[in-house]
Amino acid sequence: MPQVSMTVNGRAVSGEVEGRTLLVEFLREGLRLTGTHVGCDTSQCGACAVHVDGKLVKACTAFAAELDGAEVTTIEGMAGADGSLSAVQQAFQDYHGLQCGFCTPGMVMAGAALLEENPRPSEADVRQYLEGNICRCTGYHNIVKAIMAASGQEVEPVAAE
Amino acid sequence: MYAFDIERPTSLADAKALLAGEAQALGGGQTLIPTLKQRLADPGTLVCLSGIAEMKGVTSGPDGVAIGGGTTHAEAAEGLKDAIPGLAYLASRIGDPAVRNRGTIGGSLANDDPSACWPAGALGLGATIVTDAREIAADDFFQGMFTTALEDGEIVTAVRFPVPEASAYSKMIQPASRFPLVAAFVARFPDGVRVAITGASEDGVFRWREAEGALSADFSPEVVTGQPEGPMIADLHGTADYRRHLCAVMTRRAVRAALDGTGGLSSAGA
Numbered sequence: 001m002p003q004v005s006m007t008v009n010g011r012a013v014s015g016e017v018e019g020r021t022l023l024v025e026f027l028r029e030g031l032r033l034t035g036t037h038v039g040c041d042t043s044q045c046g047a048c049a050v051h052v053d054g055k056l057v058k059a060c061t062a063f064a065a066e067l068d069g070a071e072v073t074t075i076e077g078m079a080g081a082d083g084s085l086s087a088v089q090q091a092f093q094d095y096h097g098l099q100c101g102f103c104t105p106g107m108v109m110a111g112a113a114l115l116e117e118n119p120r121p122s123e124a125d126v127r128q129y130l131e132g133n134i135c136r137c138t139g140y141h142n143i144v145k146a147i148m149a150a151s152g153q154e155v156e157p158v159a160a161e
Numbered sequence: 162m163y164a165f166d167i168e169r170p171t172s173l174a175d176a177k178a179l180l181a182g183e184a185q186a187l188g189g190g191q192t193l194i195p196t197l198k199q200r201l202a203d204p205g206t207l208v209c210l211s212g213i214a215e216m217k218g219v220t221s222g223p224d225g226v227a228i229g230g231g232t233t234h235a236e237a238a239e240g241l242k243d244a245i246p247g248l249a250y251l252a253s254r255i256g257d258p259a260v261r262n263r264g265t266i267g268g269s270l271a272n273d274d275p276s277a278c279w280p281a282g283a284l285g286l287g288a289t290i291v292t293d294a295r296e297i298a299a300d301d302f303f304q305g306m307f308t309t310a311l312e313d314g315e316i317v318t319a320v321r322f323p324v325p326e327a328s329a330y331s332k333m334i335q336p337a338s339r340f341p342l343v344a345a346f347v348a349r350f351p352d353g354v355r356v357a358i359t360g361a362s363e364d365g366v367f368r369w370r371e372a373e374g375a376l377s378a379d380f381s382p383e384v385v386t387g388q389p390e391g392p393m394i395a396d397l398h399g400t401a402d403y404r405r406h407l408c409a410v411m412t413r414r415a416v417r418a419a420l421d422g423t424g425g426l427s428s429a430g431a
Contacts, residue, residue: 002167019167019207020197043195044337046259055235055262061194062263065167066187066209113258131339132257 002065008033009077017064024048024059027074035075035105039134046133049106049113050074056113058132075105078112088112088150095155097146099137106133111147120151163203171212173318177293179208180314186210188268189233191260216267216318219244225324230267230291230317237266247328250424251282251346254332256339267317273365275306275394276340278332280366283320285346285357286328291319306365325350327380329418330425331411333360335398343404345369345411347419353377356412361404363392372412380420382413 005014008031015030027033027050039047041060048059051073078086088111091097098104107130114121114129121129126144135143145155168184170176180186185204187193189211196202210216216231219240226244228237234255241249255261255269255278269279270290283290283299290297293316302310311317325348332344341360348355354376356369367389375384389408393401418425 002169019165020162022194041198043191043260046257049259052262056259057262058259061191061259063167063187063190063194063207063209065169066190066211068169110258129258132259 002068004064004068006067006069007071009073019063019065021064022060023050023052023057023062023064023067023072026064027059027072030064033074033076037102037105039102039106044132044134045103046106046110046130047103049109049133051109051113054113054116056110073109075108078108086112088115088147091146091150092143095142095146095149097138097143103133103135103137107135107143111143111150114147115151120153121148123148162197163200165197165204166206168206168208169212170208170210171214173213173215173293173316176208176210176213176316177314179206180316182206184208184314186271186314186316188231188271189264190268191256191264192268192272192274210265210267210316216316224321226322227291228266228320228322230270230319231265232267234261234264234266234269245286245322245324245328246422246424247325247330247346247348247419248282248286248322251278251330251332254278254330254334254425254427260339266320270302270320271309271311271317273303273307273309274340275362275365276335276338276342276360277366278330278341278344278359281341281344281346281357281359282330283322283357284366284368285330285355286322286325286348287350287355288323289321290317291321292316293318300368303366306363308365323350327419327422329415329423331414331418332425332427333407333411334427334429336429342399343407343411345408345415347376347412347415349376349380349419354380356415358389358408358411361389361393361408363394367391369408369412372409376416380416382416382420385409385412385416 037047039045043061184206216229238252328348335342343360395401
């Protein structure tokens with residue numbers, strides 16, 4: 001079986017995997033990092049989104065063995081060492097950008113990836129960037145507001161119209 | 162998924178040797194991995210192409226632009242911005258951001274999904290598909306739904322695009338899959354105009370010759386009338402007649418975008 005080594009949330013990890021072991025299985029079952037969710041398992045919903053070498057990737061649609069040597073960041077790696085939330089996480093709390101919370105790890109990872117690429121996105125930019133992240137509760141309004149707020153732009157501090 | 166072995170070559174020569182047997186190539190995996198999960202494929206061995214540095218990157222030269230077969234959609238979108246804005250636009254709206262960070266141009270062309278975006282760009286620009294064995298003109302490469310001129314184990318190492326005077330891509334997005342319901346790529350060259358349509362025909366991507374003739378005489382949206390012949394895809398997202406109708410609508414919009422220099426536009430469809 002292939003051996004795989006990567007850096008996950010700043011920590012060097014390694015293990016044996018099957019060829020068919022998905023990144024999300026390696027994270028959740030191998031490393032017990034269960035913050036990365038499996039929603040659809042068909043590459044549609046984005047709940048499993050993580051950063052691989054700084055880029056947004058669906059962890060259910062990449063094999064662990066392909067990512068030998070990669071730097072991976074999951075939702076567990078977003079807060080500071082002292083537990084302080086990242087800007088995107090804090091904004092999701094402040095703007096109530098979630099209801100059931102299942103899609104939230106992927107939404108936070110997508111929002112953070114967007115702000116890396118485009119620090120001051122328009123609302124249309126945010127909505128377009130979230131095309132691969134599905135939320136069945138919120139109707140997206142407060143998720144979009146949270147990401148806009150995390151970029152330092154003014155948004156109305158109220159719930160969805 | 163059925164169990165399989167995975168190989169991770171770092172050179173094209175090693176990949177070629179590994180693919181000489183029963184093995185299957187794995188590009189970015191954005192189609193193949195979902196297919197494996199459905200147990201629609203049982204490859205035995207997968208040869209992962211993502212570690213082959215010589216198959217990545219976008220280079221511009223006097224003969225046009227070359228894109229390595231292992232280049233992701235996102236990297237291609239960035240690298241094509243100045244050289245061919247219409248093609249950059251096409252790459253920038255494939256799937257969603259996470260798909261664009263893994264999926265590759267070589268994988269998309271080799272798969273030849275009848276609704277994929279890259280085949281429209283390759284055929285619309287008259288690209289040359291370079292493999293580990295030969296060079297294939299786009300006009301000869303696409304041979305029907307999920308069918309190309311590639312032999313078993315042949316690898317798309319690069320794609321060369323000539324630079325047009327103007328080009329654009331217009332896509333009616335099927336919102337659940339984000340594939341085109343129908344999309345048109347239009348490119349104007351000094352010696353004529355090429356129009357490629359994806360998402361519509363049961364034979365996969367095709368050139369709409371009547372529209373090419375009209376646009377070569379007068380490059381303006383109004384001259385695109387009528388409908389292409391041939392069997393059209395019909396499914397729950399759209400009837401054959403609807404897709405046939407969209408061919409002209411998408412082509413006109415692409416011409417307008419090429420004239421405006423915007424690269425393209427998308428709208429959410431059925």
